[in-house]
Amino acid sequence: MMGPDVKLRDFSQDHRALALNTATLGHNLEGHGAGWSPEQVIDACAERGFGAIAWWRREIGERAIEIGERMRSTGLEVCGLCRSPFLVGPLAPVERQVIMDDFKASIDMAQALGSSCLTLVVGGVIENSHSQRESLNEVAQIVAEMAPYSYKAGVKLALEPLNPVYGGNRSCLVTVRDAVDLCDQIDHPAVAIAIDVYHVWWDLLLGESLLEAGADRIAGYHLCDWLADTTDVLLDRGMMGDGVADLKHLRAQVEAAGYDGYCEVEIFSANNWWKRDPAEVLDICVERFRSVC
């Protein structure tokens, strides 16, 4: 296995690989974070030398083309859009057609923004099935059906395995190992995997699974930290360096598999980071990215 420091990209003097996921600013919604407009977020990231931003659909609304152009005019890339509807499980729409229509709409928005990637959160175990396997098979069918459409749109579908704590309701896909198997099963070039520290930090098989995935199937790497005393598994993520994740070792494994894309900070934190001045939050993201990631 590769040592943690071999070949690792050096961000200490150059943080152009840093990206912001706007969840870190509370999605800029009223009552969460400062309620900045997309333009304010873009300008604040550009000023600080971020390389890219990943957006949430609720922030974009009908303004995808306009926001995409604004991004490019300031030298920033759109590295992602969050997210597909839940495809299965208790939180997914009941009607399959509603799921497919919304899935398509999310791909359309990613294309209009000029985003290379759409994050898929697949949904929990199908109610009354008691079967994670059956649920994953259903996910495979739905994603396989949509993959050609997404391929034509130039948008990668990034399957994101979530921490097993979400297995019941948000994602029956809970490990990178299973995500690689799902990619194999779907077998389409539009389908890849997003790796998020929050979801994978505990997985000692990560490096092995990533090597099997290969660079072409790693569509994103998301940063935050796992707080030892996590009080809420949805909205209490830590800033890099404040938790127990071995961040440099995790990145070493992602890069050993050939990934050389953005590192996207995504911190849901209702009681800490969302309450702070977003300018301060962005400054701290830069500082921590250069020092501990």
Next chain:
Amino acid sequence: MMGPDVKLRDFSQDHRALALNTATLGHNLEGHGAGWSPEQVIDACAERGFGAIAWWRREIGERAIEIGERMRSTGLEVCGLCRSPFLVGPLAPVERQVIMDDFKASIDMAQALGSSCLTLVVGGVIENSHSQRESLNEVAQIVAEMAPYSYKAGVKLALEPLNPVYGGNRSCLVTVRDAVDLCDQIDHPAVAIAIDVYHVWWDLLLGESLLEAGADRIAGYHLCDWLADTTDVLLDRGMMGDGVADLKHLRAQVEAAGYDGYCEVEIFSANNWWKRDPAEVLDICVERFRSVC
């Protein structure tokens, strides 16, 4: 892989393999459950045809020999004692000697009770180490040091991998795969693994890991269910059948590895099961064990 129904023990007419972990009754402490005495718990389990009980140290106090004798006189076995102190991480005692003394005291109590097994919850990632691997190495050292003592006492040390959601504070050991590796590393016949539905239900590598563990290293199988809408990861476990875990498939994998011991119901449930009449809770455990496990 073995199909879920092949060779599975049939409990529909015979539930002597059913065991109670007293956590299911709120540890019988005041304010949790009905505050039954150990004698009341023993009699209620014996009446209902349970085969065994696993206790918590706080319920036993100085009465280990007496309670063990009472168990045997009613035909019940002591299948486990919860638990060792945390061995590493933020919740472990600071002084190594304090940990070792308490670890020894827990083995002594298990021996006095006549329990074949002591559950180990190893503790979270060592503070400021940011290294799950280093933390597991420390666990291996401590357990290896105590294993000969436990062997002489006739008590198996059951390493229990916990759900990854506890990785930061309660258990840097989070998968059965890692538990098998830890057993290999320690390499002592007193060291085995406890499998708990709550912690492993999501793990599609479980069957493979269990086969590698082998029957001699599976020291227990704990039942409950994972509720899709889990509201608290510590105290909101579900009764078997009320959640999303594939219980028969999980047991099939445990039995395919050669396990033929007790199935121990362990449900922490502050807002539901702990508030009910313990007699009703025990009746429902029997009914669900015979039908859905």
